[in-house]
Amino acid sequence: MIKTVDLEKVFVVRDQEVRAVDGITTHIKSGEVVVVIGPSGSGKSTYLRCLNGLETLTAGHVHVDGIDLADRKTDMNKVRREVGMVFQQFNLFPHKTVLENLVLAQMKVRKRKRSEAEEKGRTLLKKVGISEKESSYPSQLSGGQQQRVAIARALAMEPKVMLFDEPTSALDPEMVGEVLEVMKQLAREGMTMVVVTHEMGFAREVADRVLFMDYGKLVEEGTPEHFFEEPKEERAKLFLRQVL
């Protein structure tokens, strides 16, 4: 589904090179749930943002469904509509109602009719458990509700992959559960997911595979059982000791 080959992303900050992603090669298979963990600043989010082209690649390749994002001729917009993304800060459109948030891209990008898009939107709102809020504005919702709307908004495009960029990090603790529940349900339905998170419980329970990143490098990768029980790398052991 998504293949990254020697992926590199270098930022230049005040004449200093920061290698945010430093040569990552991995293959995310269809239907797989991959959780990316690692300390702050290890390049997890940047890696995720490379997968739908929100960051331009410095070197290497990202193949999404066989299409190379590094190729200049690739129509990014076509790739992105197949790759849903959920952000840490929700990034709902504040000037649109909840339903409009879900409908807009369906109509403007997928060229669906309004009635069709609204029906799809309502179904998804029901699925994430906030159908009664369809005519509210994002500012009137709690963080957890906003994030669930954001997930529904991404799902409305019927993506083949969903990327989650620390979806619960900006939430109050009591709202983390409701968002994770929606994500678990998605995973059970067989959605291909790449999740950057600090929720170790979620990783352990839902992930098919865990990627551990540090300083832009893929330090360790394996099943959650392997990673949480008997990590090989010293850096991973240290990290787990600190977070668990």
Added chain:
Amino acid sequence: MIVVGLWIATKRIDYTWRWNRIPQYFVYHDKDAKTSDVDGTVTSLVNIGNQTTVTVRSEDGDDSTYIIDTKTANLKVDEYLLEGDTVGSIAEWKAGPLSVGLWVTLWISAVASVIGLVIGVVTGLCRVSQNLTLRQLSITYIEIIRGTPLLVQLFIFYFFLGTVLDIGRIPSGIGALGIFAGAYVAEIIRAGIQSIPKGQMEAARSLGMNVPKAMVYIILPQAFKRTLPPLAGQFISLIKDSSLVSVIAITDLTKSGREVITSTFAVFEIWFVVAFLYLILTFSLSQVVAWVERRLAVSD
């Protein structure tokens, strides 16, 4: 205190206030003489109320009708009229110079505002674009327009562009005002766009929207809402700046005021009235903007 002081001051210079002479410069009742357009015979006189409809048939058999006040009708049926002969006259209410000037100021400002908004949005978008050429061009435009006085721009527009491109004084005036406002609007729009969190553009792009779609549906509506107060200020300024077009002999409110003064010498009254009329225009605009702001506040 101030009012009393002014009153004493005007007493001292023997100024006679003549407020009663002002209203006639808004509307006045005027006799409008109607003359025959053709050589022909009067075929009918029909009285309706105190007005009479006169029908004159020319030698070619075409009828022309004239509506006049009955008391001015001195004609009989079958009377022969030459072209230019008086049929009668009619008294009508007519807009005085101040009303006409107010109207000219209003529509010149309105058209210039629309032009300024269009130029401003386009330039604002160029200003934040990735394309270096577009960015440099927009910066150059903004710097040149902001860095020179509007009065000088008006003269250049009227005397240079107006002559070279052969456009009249009113298009010159409107063009200069619109382009002047556009530079300021562009900076307001740019600030508005840049004030929208980056995540909004990213969310729109991640849903597969291209940049123009994201701008039109996501960024600009939010930026517009945020920039409404400074935009309102800009358009209020534009209404006031439109008074400068009087220097290229457009009969706007200010020029009408000056013309009325030359015939009445009611200098104080007229300028107070002119100021008040500008205030009505700008205050109405503020109210409209405040209403729009309240409408847009529902999503807060």
